[in-house]
Amino acid sequence: MTNVAFKQRSHLEPALTDPAIRILNIEGLLGRWRNTNARTNGISEIHIARENAGFTVRIVGVGPDGPVDWPVAEGVVLANLEEEAGQKAVAIAANFDLGFMTAETHLRVNKGVLVIVLVVTFRDDSGRSDYINREFYYKAAEVE
Amino acid sequence: MQAAQLFDLVEVNSTDPIEFSHWAGKWINSNPETTGIARLEISEAHGEFFLEAHAIGPDGLIPWGRTPIKTLAANPTSRKGAGFTCSYDFGFVSVRLQAMIVKGLIVLGQFHTFKDDSGRASFFVREYFAIEHGRY
Numbered sequence: 159m160t161n162v163a164f165k166q167r168s169h170l171e172p173a174l175t176d177p178a179i180r181i182l183n184i185e186g187l188l189g190r191w192r193n194t195n196a197r198t199n200g201i202s203e204i205h206i207a208r209e210n211a212g213f214t215v216r217i218v219g220v221g222p223d224g225p226v227d228w229p230v231a232e233g234v235v236l237a238n239l240e241e242e243a244g245q246k247a248v249a250i251a252a253n254f255d256l257g258f259m260t261a262e263t264h265l266r267v268n269k270g271v272l273v274i275v276l277v278v279t280f281r282d283d284s285g286r287s288d289y290i291n292r293e294f295y296y297k298a299a300e301v302e
Numbered sequence: 303m304q305a306a307q308l309f310d311l312v313e314v315n316s317t318d319p320i321e322f323s324h325w326a327g328k329w330i331n332s333n334p335e336t337t338g339i340a341r342l343e344i345s346e347a348h349g350e351f352f353l354e355a356h357a358i359g360p361d362g363l364i365p366w367g368r369t370p371i372k373t374l375a376a377n378p379t380s381r382k383g384a385g386f387t388c389s390y391d392f393g394f395v396s397v398r399l400q401a402m403i404v405k406g407l408i409v410l411g412q413f414h415t416f417k418d419d420s421g422r423a424s425f426f427v428r429e430y431f432a433i434e435h436g437r438y
Binding site: 164220290 | 303304305306307308309310311312314316317320337338339357358359360364366372373374375376377378379380381384385387390392393394395397400401402411413414415416418420421422423424425426427
């Protein structure tokens with residue numbers, strides 16, 4: 159790759175212009191994922207779906223009175239230049255805006271487990287700390 | 303108090319800012335063969351925190367400059383620093399950094415989004431950084 163701007167050597171990686179890298183093993187991310195901790199007080203389920211030409215991410219939180227459906231977010235696919243657990247696969251980033259808070263998420267599969275990194279920013283005056291958290295999910299059947 | 307998950311439904315007893323001073327310093331990539339960010343420098347000025355990243359270029363290190371960081375705790379009631387986020391916008395590419403401090407190491411998620419017409423795919427990298435403590 160020549161005559162392109164860069165800020166680090168990997169920006170010059172020829173594989174970045176390979177169309178295949180944009181969707182590599184994307185099928186492994188799609189579907190319904192359930193928290194490995196059945197007693198979680200956080201996110202109980204994550205649904206990643208292909209929709210038209212893009213992807214969507216739907217999150218279900220554990221609420222005081224039952225499941226809380228977060229607004230559906232667009233999933234942005236990110237290529238991975240390196241192998242993880244012997245496999246190279248894309249990840250998905252999705253941002254959620256719930257008004258009183260925003261959530262920045264990054265989702266990837268490692269050894270068959272979906273890992274979410276969640277960054278929560280509170281926009282209300284509740285005094286809660288913004289935080290970063292990580293949780294793990296297993297692939298579940300679409301309908302139980 | 304609104305919450306999208308029980309985890310966030312908490313009683314807050316402190317208005318103190320997140321304590322982050324102990325993470326200031328120079329952090330080195332654990333992978334000597336990295337083709338990305340080699341070094342991070344976290345600094346504090348007037349209660350605000352900043353990151354300066356240095357990445358591997360074809361002819362040596364490329365300083366990315368200083369950018370403000372948003373400090374993060376590990377949960378909504380904690381005031382102890384557990385991570386941070388920050389962004390760089392270089393025009394042709396934007397880079398979002400998402401750091402989680404695990405067992406004294408920074409686990410750094412790096413999300414690169416190209417905005418030029420080079421046809422390069424957006425990509426992510428996850429790397430580990432250890433603080434240069436100067437002991438031993």
